Amino acid sequence: xxxxxxxxxxxxxxxxxxxxxxxxxxxxxxxxxxxxxxxxxxxxxxxxxxxxxxxxxxxxxxxxxxxxxxxxxxxxxxxxxxxxxxxxxxxxxxxxxxxxxxxxxxxxxxxxxxxxxxxxxxxxxxxxxxxxxxxxxxxxxxxxxxxxxxxxxxxxxxxxxxxxxxxxxxxxxxxxxxxxxxxxxxxxxxxxxxxxxxxxxxxxxxxxxxxxxxxxxxxxxxxxxxxxxxxxxxxxxxxxxxxxxxxxxxxxxxxxxxxxxxxxxxxxxxxxxxxxxxxxxxxxxxxxxxxxxxxxxxxxxxxxxxxxxxxxxxxxxxxxxxxxxxxxxxxxxxxxxxxxxxxxxxxxxxxxxxxxxxxxxxxxxxxxxxxxxxxxxxxxxxxxxxxxxxxxxxxxxxxxxxxxxxxxxxxxxxxxxxxxxxxxxxxxxxxxxxxxxxxxxxxxxxxxxxxxxxxxxxxxxxxxxxxxxxxxxxxxxxxxxxxxxxx
Numbered sequence: 001x002x003x004x005x006x007x008x009x010x011x012x013x014x015x016x017x018x019x020x021x022x023x024x025x026x027x028x029x030x031x032x033x034x035x036x037x038x039x040x041x042x043x044x045x046x047x048x049x050x051x052x053x054x055x056x057x058x059x060x061x062x063x064x065x066x067x068x069x070x071x072x073x074x075x076x077x078x079x080x081x082x083x084x085x086x087x088x089x090x091x092x093x094x095x096x097x098x099x100x101x102x103x104x105x106x107x108x109x110x111x112x113x114x115x116x117x118x119x120x121x122x123x124x125x126x127x128x129x130x131x132x133x134x135x136x137x138x139x140x141x142x143x144x145x146x147x148x149x150x151x152x153x154x155x156x157x158x159x160x161x162x163x164x165x166x167x168x169x170x171x172x173x174x175x176x177x178x179x180x181x182x183x184x185x186x187x188x189x190x191x192x193x194x195x196x197x198x199x200x201x202x203x204x205x206x207x208x209x210x211x212x213x214x215x216x217x218x219x220x221x222x223x224x225x226x227x228x229x230x231x232x233x234x235x236x237x238x239x240x241x242x243x244x245x246x247x248x249x250x251x252x253x254x255x256x257x258x259x260x261x262x263x264x265x266x267x268x269x270x271x272x273x274x275x276x277x278x279x280x281x282x283x284x285x286x287x288x289x290x291x292x293x294x295x296x297x298x299x300x301x302x303x304x305x306x307x308x309x310x311x312x313x314x315x316x317x318x319x320x321x322x323x324x325x326x327x328x329x330x331x332x333x334x335x336x337x338x339x340x341x342x343x344x345x346x347x348x349x350x351x352x353x354x355x356x357x358x359x360x361x362x363x364x365x366x367x368x369x370x371x372x373x374x375x376x377x378x379x380x381x382x383x384x385x386x387x388x389x390x391x392x393x394x395x396x397x398x399x400x401x402x403x404x405x406x407x408x409x410x411x412x413x414x415x416x417x418x419x420x421x422x423x424x425x426x427x428x429x430x431x432x433x434x435x436x437x438x439x440x441x442x443x444x445x446x447x448x449x450x451x452x453x454x455x456x457x458x459x460x461x462x463x464x465x466x467x468x469x470x471x472x473x474x475x476x477x478x479x480x481x482x483x484x485x486x487x
Contacts, residue, residue, distance in 0.1 A: 100128030136191025
């Protein structure tokens, strides 16, 4: 046996002894509830004596229960008959009946490679009593038959055997036992006593055994002498692993683990709330990812189509001609204000801003590291800007992308371009803003707001009202290539 195998065996056996001692102390339920075993047996029974034996027979039943993985107890009942023949024709017949209680020790307890054993080797020792009578002839002519009446004699017994597991319920075995009877009858199993004999007559029994495990398989294991003593530990580890995997699994990839996800089948990249439910911000019955107007709840009496757009707007009593008149008046006022280099711009909340249109404040949004994906938390900001554009049809918007300084300049130009383009696409797709009103520009890592190279403040998109001199920039080189290093 190699040193490595010896170390593995030593560690495994030490672990078993630890589990065994803890179970005995009641610290933890390490020993599972297991089945009882009952069995029947038959075989060759003989008495080794100062005369030669002839073939005999015996049969019986037993019941067995494990105490732990190493030790079990068994009670055997045996009935049989043994015969012998000595010199000058001396013979005997012993009619045997006995009961013995054994303590059985599994010899291959340290085999941990399978959850259950296929073969079980064991040795045993026990005590019991025998009740027998013997017919014998003292002379060769066999005319003077004598009988020693039945008597009770205590004995000690031992043996060894092996059993083969057929399935969870049945096993077969081969076993040999012998007994040593105590008292004056201990040397009279053949009917005759040699007073000076130290080695008394000894009954021996070689048997074939058919054994059955009884009990419910739903809440009981096989008898523990068949079970790997580490099986319960393995099972607990598997349970912990399964619970851990379940706790961190996110089947639909929405960022909410299955343990608390109330909608475990949301489509990929769909905005959800903290419980994994698809967002419907305006509560119109159309989820945000399908809603072209995700932040405009319908008024009483209005209905929306499958894209979340109101199909029967309520005009609150204003006629179509009056609406056209109001629009014409607003356009005329806006034209006059532009000519005076001053304007009254309708804001996202309906408020009016008066002053040079180029000075109007519009918020910026920020991006994750090495990402051009718009955060859901910024959807509201973009919706407010879209309202300004819709409320001011003559207004054009410059959208400028930026990057931090952690990557090379060439890549920072690409990622800042992609961030600005993502915002442009969002306005066109989700809010119906004309593409011609949006001027895309990018500046890479120029004009950093924070000196720190990796600050999220530098990963941003800014907005400002367009002047006549503002033109859209051509995409940078490699803008359609794969991601490299940089943010």
